[in-house]
Amino acid sequence: MAKKKRDIRREGIMEEAAKLFKQKGFGGTSMRDLAEQVGMDAATMYHYIKSKDEILKTICFDIAHTYVTQLAEMEASPFSYTQKLKALVRLHIHLMTSKGAEVSVANNDWKFLSEEALQEFKGLRNQYERSLASIIEQGIKAGELKDVHPSVALFTLLSAVRWVELWWKPDRGVTTQELEDSILAILFSGLENTKP
Amino acid sequence: MAKKKRDIRREGIMEEAAKLFKQKGFGGTSMRDLAEQVGMDAATMYHYIKSKDEILKTICFDIAHTYVTQLAEMEASPFSYTQKLKALVRLHIHLMTSKGAEVSVANNDWKFLSEEALQEFKGLRNQYERSLASIIEQGIKAGELKDVHPSVALFTLLSAVRWVELWWKPDRGVTTQELEDSILAILFSGLENTKP
CATH class of the missing domain: 1.10.357.10 (Tetracycline Repressor, domain 2)
Structure with missing residues (x-):
């Protein structure tokens, strides 16, 4: 159950990341932009994903x-x-x-x-x-x-x-x-x- | 006659510029790159074309x-x-x-x-x-x-x-x-x- 919630969060981050990469390019998107977009602080976000490269x-x-x-x-x-x-x-x-x-x-x-x-x-x-x-x-x-x-x-x-x-x-x-x-x-x- | 030779030179510069832009992008190509490519010094090249924007x-x-x-x-x-x-x-x-x-x-x-x-x-x-x-x-x-x-x-x-x-x-x-x-x-x- 905990696993499932974690997966859903992770997928949500991936979706927002894809939108940002499409809009601003991979190089033009920072992890700070992404955290803002998903409404998490960076530390919480890193609980779900490791790095921009991993995304x-x-x-x-x-x-x-x-x-x-x-x-x-x-x-x-x-x-x-x-x-x-x-x-x-x-x-x-x-x-x-x-x-x-x-x-x-x-x-x-x-x-x-x-x-x-x-x-x-x-x-x-x-x-x-x-x-x-x-x-x-x-x-x-x-x-x-x-x-x-x-x-x-x-x-x-x-x-x-x-x-x-x-x-x-x-x-x-x-x-x-x-x-x-x-x-x-x-x-x-x-x-x-x-x-x- | 002089005009014609000038046009041919100008067209040659345009062709080399297009190749460089395609290869390195407009932003990644300098007038120095272009002068080198066409084998002219920059001063001579500026006799035929005004700027990268014009090209x-x-x-x-x-x-x-x-x-x-x-x-x-x-x-x-x-x-x-x-x-x-x-x-x-x-x-x-x-x-x-x-x-x-x-x-x-x-x-x-x-x-x-x-x-x-x-x-x-x-x-x-x-x-x-x-x-x-x-x-x-x-x-x-x-x-x-x-x-x-x-x-x-x-x-x-x-x-x-x-x-x-x-x-x-x-x-x-x-x-x-x-x-x-x-x-x-x-x-x-x-x-x-x-x-x-």
Whole structure:
């Protein structure tokens, strides 16, 4: 029970930290800023977290593990290559609308990770991109996907959703469902209307 | 004749400056770095350009005017909305493979423009985005394009090509023609293969 309360506090600190890092950058955020933001004195806050480095590492790897876990699930699934790819692109969009600050930190501030964590993070990212590229290659071979250069397809898909993190807010007049459906429709069926 | 030689020198300085800004950032590049890079002493270089601010302004507005000019040509053309949009997305990709450093500066370092130039640049960019959104809206109304939220379509198109500036090199095993054709195919016809 005590453990659970501690975890909730810790998660709250992580959330506020992600917002501050997104807004002011990792380098521009001090532990004093963070303590102020969460309304604790620094000594109390250090009861829950060790350092700014630990916070950054936790945020980056939480996001990375979400991607890697979903990828593994898809790889083990009986779905078509297209369905696997669609589910993963949908996850990217979903994470940006549900955990926008954390995704921003994992996309932009990962370079401030300590050396060991940095190597591990880059390794995970490269492995993830290679696995996605492999799904694309197999989808092309199977005739499910158009015969384009796999890297071009991979980076077009990943890049095409990046703006969501900067743009999306609940008051944009687009639900998260519409947002995901529209982007998926453009990327997989094309913006051009083929219906008569 | 003398004028022409001066212009060529000036353009050479602009090109090297764009490369340095892309590599080290606008803030991280000194006029001394630039003089060294172009192999002139500072006094000679100041014969061709006035300041770092002038260089940044020239690079950003050259790119902005290329977009605006092409947009005006397309708006005045008899092409379909889809064709206009395709030509403009193609221009974005083409500029990233032909003037990658300049596009990077216009995308990332515009925020360092002096106040007046900054307002003008933002105005041009907003106007450009509004015009593109309007082409998309008209294309949807005409039934040429899928019925998606116009802002979602606009930002998906613009974002989908942004990776090219970071990735593309002549030795990637993809010609610029293949690159443009593949990205256009994905965005307008979809990555999924609809052929039997």
